[in-house]
Amino acid sequence: MLRRLLALAASLALMVSTPVWAQEFSGRFLLETHDGKRVNDETFQGKVRMMAFGYTFCPDVCPTALSTMAAALDLLGNKADQVVPLFVTVDPKRDTKAQLKEYMSAFGPRFIGLTGTQQMTDAAARAFRVRYEIHQPDGGDPDHYTVDHSAGIFIMDRQGRLVVKMGHLATADEVAERLTQVIEGENR
Amino acid sequence: MILDRRTLLAGGLALAARPAWAVRVAQGLFVTEPARPLPDIDIRDNQNQPAGVSTWKGKPTLVNLWASWCLPCVAELPALDRLKPIIEPEGLRVVALCLDRSGAVGAVNTYARLGIKNLAVSVDYRRQAGESFGAAVLPTTLLLDSQGREVARFVGGAAWDGPESLALLRALIAGKPVTADMAPPLVRPTSNP
Numbered sequence: 001m002l003r004r005l006l007a008l009a010a011s012l013a014l015m016v017s018t019p020v021w022a023q024e025f026s027g028r029f030l031l032e033t034h035d036g037k038r039v040n041d042e043t044f045q046g047k048v049r050m051m052a053f054g055y056t057f058c059p060d061v062c063p064t065a066l067s068t069m070a071a072a073l074d075l076l077g078n079k080a081d082q083v084v085p086l087f088v089t090v091d092p093k094r095d096t097k098a099q100l101k102e103y104m105s106a107f108g109p110r111f112i113g114l115t116g117t118q119q120m121t122d123a124a125a126r127a128f129r130v131r132y133e134i135h136q137p138d139g140g141d142p143d144h145y146t147v148d149h150s151a152g153i154f155i156m157d158r159q160g161r162l163v164v165k166m167g168h169l170a171t172a173d174e175v176a177e178r179l180t181q182v183i184e185g186e187n188r
Numbered sequence: 189m190i191l192d193r194r195t196l197l198a199g200g201l202a203l204a205a206r207p208a209w210a211v212r213v214a215q216g217l218f219v220t221e222p223a224r225p226l227p228d229i230d231i232r233d234n235q236n237q238p239a240g241v242s243t244w245k246g247k248p249t250l251v252n253l254w255a256s257w258c259l260p261c262v263a264e265l266p267a268l269d270r271l272k273p274i275i276e277p278e279g280l281r282v283v284a285l286c287l288d289r290s291g292a293v294g295a296v297n298t299y300a301r302l303g304i305k306n307l308a309v310s311v312d313y314r315r316q317a318g319e320s321f322g323a324a325v326l327p328t329t330l331l332l333d334s335q336g337r338e339v340a341r342f343v344g345g346a347a348w349d350g351p352e353s354l355a356l357l358r359a360l361i362a363g364k365p366v367t368a369d370m371a372p373p374l375v376r377p378t379s380n381p
Contacts, residue, residue, distance in 0.1 A: 056257075057259060058258065058259060058260065059259070059260065059376050059377065060213075060215060060260060060344055060345070060374075060376050061213055061215060061260060061325035061326060061327065061328075061343060061344050061345075062255075062257070062258040062259070062260065062261070062325060062326045063213075063324065063325055064287075064318045064323070064324060064325065064326060066257075067255070067287065067289075067315065067318060068318070068319075070289055070315075071315050074315075103257055106255070106256060106257040106288065106289060106290070106294070107257075107289060108289060168324065169324050171319045172315075172319065173319075
């Protein structure tokens, strides 16, 4: 009995000592690319990943995160081949594959737009602890609504493990520096 | 069609009713105190000739930062295009600086699509403007005095050829101090231009 209690206490201690981050962040996803290919986190095994969540229809102001990501890749030169830049829409209703494809092309040929059903998108957002909220329109055009979302640039290593989430004000230099560290294996 | 967003408070407004975790971006007019010189980044025209900060000195300048992938930016370009012939004879230079990765191609294509006639092509050649000028969102419009120093900036879209904007820009031309209560109303696009 005592042994069982000790074992229980030990496992509880283990649970408590596990960082909240590790518990909640799985980084798993199953989505479709803007070219209609079904992909998951394992698809990009062996590549460093840089990922952002957002939506292409920014009604007031548009964050420059994707632009920063593109500039960071340009700073990497040849090393950029080792990085997959991903953009997950949290607005799959409006961000069709065609719309995503066109949007991605503004940032460079490497960028992959990811979308899916509402369920798939919700699951991906949960796996990255990204929250978003759709504000229904007041009236008029039913397609005119805004989406709030938590911003930032996720960098994952070649095994898909999260290395860092950079804030939405990170500069291209800072992103490029972190990517270089991960590419060269200095991240841990 | 442009719909006024008359929720602007003097000096800008953090978007109301946003949950705490969401990105908060204050929009509206912000006075830059004290006025600060802009870093001289590599800006070129559509002939690939230098068209940067050092060429803007000598008269007040409006510099609008935009990109073809930014819907509210594209939506306000026609107003800037109408503004230019009104305000340039009065002494204000109007610059629309394109941050597109494709450079002049993106700017030229967007101008053609929108029927832009007056704005010249200016390209942020090394895509440094966002960082160097401290603009985390687009559109952002910088107002510079005749020494090329930023005296104010407007974050978000505006009806640049509207009466409030003209009053603000005429104050800038006259060398009067720009104050937060001079903000033109924010506008947002209601459909894809």
